[in-house]
Amino acid sequence: AVRATTDDGMAKARAAVRSLLASAPSDRPFFWFVNLMECHSPYLPPRPWNDLGVVGRWRAGADAARWQTHDARARVCTGELDVPATALERMHHLYNRSVSSMDRWVGDLVDDLDRSGRLADTVIVVTSDHGENFGEGHLVGHLLSVDDRLIRVPFVVAGPDKADLGDGPFSLVRLPALVASLLGIDDHPWSDVGHGPAVAQTDGLATWDDEARERLVAAWNLPSPVVDRLASPIACVTDGSFKLVRESGRQRLYDMSADPLEARDVAASHPDNVKRLQTVLDAAEPLSPSTGRARGADAHADSTTRALEERMRLLGYL
Numbered sequence: 352a353v354r355a356t357t358d359d360g361m362a363k364a365r366a367a368v369r370s371l372l373a374s375a376p377s378d379r380p381f382f383w384f385v386n387l388m389e390c391h392s393p394y395l396p397p398r399p400w401n402d403l404g405v406v407g408r409w410r411a412g413a414d415a416a417r418w419q420t421h422d423a424r425a426r427v428c429t430g431e432l433d434v435p436a437t438a439l440e441r442m443h444h445l446y447n448r449s450v451s452s453m454d455r456w457v458g459d460l461v462d463d464l465d466r467s468g469r470l471a472d473t474v475i476v477v478t479s480d481h482g483e484n485f486g487e488g489h490l491v492g493h494l495l496s497v498d499d500r501l502i503r504v505p506f507v508v509a510g511p512d513k514a515d516l517g518d519g520p521f522s523l524v525r526l527p528a529l530v531a532s533l534l535g536i537d538d539h540p541w542s543d544v545g546h547g548p549a550v551a552q553t554d555g556l557a558t559w560d561d562e563a564r565e566r567l568v569a570a571w572n573l574p575s576p577v578v579d580r581l582a583s584p585i586a587c588v589t590d591g592s593f594k595l596v597r598e599s600g601r602q603r604l605y606d607m608s609a610d611p612l613e614a615r616d617v618a619a620s621h622p623d624n625v626k627r628l629q630t631v632l633d634a635a636e637p638l639s640p641s642t643g644r645a646r647g648a649d650a651h652a653d654s655t656t657r658a659l660e661e662r663m664r665l666l667g668y669l
Contacts, residue, residue: 352393352412355401359388361456372463380534389453390483392419392492394445400452401445411445414438422571424492429577434491443485474510474533478523487612495555495580497587497596498613502551508533520591522549548628550635552586588632593621595628602629 364385375381389396393415401408417423418434419442426432457477464470482501484490493501506521508514512533524545531539556564556578568578587596594605594613604618604625618625 352395352415353405353408355395355398355408358397358452359391361387361389361452365456365459368460369463372467372469375469377468387453387456389449389456390446390479392483394419394442394449396445396449396452400448402448403441403445407441410438411441414442418442418491422573424494425571425573425577425581427491428489428495429580430489431574431577433489434486436486439486439491446483446485472511474508474512474530476526476530477505477507478526479504488614493553495553495585497551497553497585499594499607499611501553502587517546519547520549520589522551524549548588548590548631550586550588550632552584554584555580556582586632586635588628588635590628593624593628595625595632597632604628 364387368383368385371381371383393412395401395411395415401411403411418427418438423432427434461470461475464473464475481493482504483493484496484498484500487500488496488498490496490498504523506523508516508529510533514529514533516529522545525541528539528541528544531537531541556567559567559582564578564582567573573581583599585596585598587594589595589607592607594607595618596603596605596613602618602625603616604621605613605615606617606621607613610617
């Protein structure tokens with residue numbers, strides 16, 4: 352943290368992409384997926400993006416050790432701990448600096464594509480899997496919430512043809528179909544995926560079996576109320592104007608235009624919107640809190656598929 356000379360793989364990813372670009376035949380299409388981790392905790396980008404002095408960098412390292420462990424974040428989000436305002440400010444500043452480092456990375460990639468003569472007919476998509484909280488609503492990281500600070504992410508599409516994103520919120524579930532459309536591919540399985548209001552869910556520990564959960568509780572020394580919160584999925588559906596959130600059997604409705612921080616439940620005054628969005632959320636069949644699997648999921652899926660789904664859920668991608 353003090354030396355600020357190590358990144359989270361950005362330099363290696365840059366070298367790998369440049370190698371691919373140099374070896375890619377100019378007369379054949381290519382597809383690359385690059386996952387950059389610079390914005391993820393512990394928010395310790397290398398210099399020059401880390402512009403704090405030596406003392407500030409030491410304090411940032413101490414912040415990471417104290418407040419950015421899984422158990423500390425869980426305790427903060429359930430109200431057991433409070434992160435000092437100075438630490439939140441430092442983390443938020445370095446998070447923004449990490450965003451700037453990735454912005455430069457993408458810009459350099461675009462320049463490389465341009466110099467190679469490939470940019471004009473290449474589709475570039477830049478997006479993210481989630482956002483972060485820095486004390487808003489007493490939340491940190493991306494635990495125990497489906498607020499818009501976490502699920503409303505950057506999404507930029509550039510290429511030779513204009514992308515048709517449709518009306519209302521664009522769910523990343525629709526991204527494969529969009530890419531296929533931009534490439535003129537008609538034979539694909541995503542034609543009817545994700546249209547209409549967008550649904551999202553955080554699973555917490557709902558996908559963990561009892562033995563794994565007990566090991567986690569012992570390792571983190573978490574009290575029962577915290578474990579109960581972590582074990583309950585939180586689901587939501589939004590049409591861009593209103594957002595319905597379902598947690599532990601209770602529902603809340605937010606007017607996103609009047610209340611973007613989602614501080615006031617307006618369900619009582621908008622029963623029609625509750626009913627409309629509730630129908631969408633029910634039809635989406637999100638994860639069951641009792642079984643840790645999607646309702647209607649194939650109970651006979653092979654062990655490899657189940658193991659892969661489990662790993663993807665633990666990473667937050669299902």
